[in-house]
Amino acid sequence: YLGYFNTTCRCDVTLTITGGTFIKDSFDRIFNTLHPALIVISTLITAITLTILITFHVATVYYREKRSVKASAPRLSNLIFVGCYFLIIATIMHISQDSITDAGTAKQLCITNFWFTNIGCTLIFGTLLVKLWRLYCIFVRTFSSKERNLSDLMLFIYVTILCVVDLVLCIVWTSAF
Numbered sequence: 001y002l003g004y005f006n007t008t009c010r011c012d013v014t015l016t017i018t019g020g021t022f023i024k025d026s027f028d029r030i031f032n033t034l035h036p037a038l039i040v041i042s043t044l045i046t047a048i049t050l051t052i053l054i055t056f057h058v059a060t061v062y063y064r065e066k067r068s069v070k071a072s073a074p075r076l077s078n079l080i081f082v083g084c085y086f087l088i089i090a091t092i093m094h095i096s097q098d099s100i101t102d103a104g105t106a107k108q109l110c111i112t113n114f115w116f117t118n119i120g121c122t123l124i125f126g127t128l129l130v131k132l133w134r135l136y137c138i139f140v141r142t143f144s145s146k147e148r149n150l151s152d153l154m155l156f157i158y159v160t161i162l163c164v165v166d167l168v169l170c171i172v173w174t175s176a177f
Contacts (some may be wrong), residue, residue: 005068042095049066057081075152079159082122090116115170120165126162130155 060081064074093113098108134150 079127083120086120122166125158
């Protein structure tokens, strides 16, 4: 494994069986941790990405009335930014996962990381999908003028439906644990 240190912890186990006999055994628990340099590099890249993301988000909100930004549907772009924030949070959780030694906490962090990653990807790619679908309806499909004008609200509803489907899948996956 590139960048991993393996440290072994010797754990002794004593089992009591009905009848008063004891069985002694032990096992090795191996902890895989990232090399500290990789943690620093990953944290730095995440911080730079977050700075760029916040800059673009503020610029999109500030210049939302400009023609070029207005053409890109800034309200839908905000959903893409929210999805990116979810993925940044998932990245931070993934980086900090190595410092967790408690099994219960690690399990909760793993599940939370899964949720943030899935919801973030659904928000990003679902929004891109409905924006492209609106362009397809405007330029390719021949509908009446009413069907060609898909409002941002309708596209929000479609993204919400995609997120609800993803939430149901996350609930089913989480209930398996």
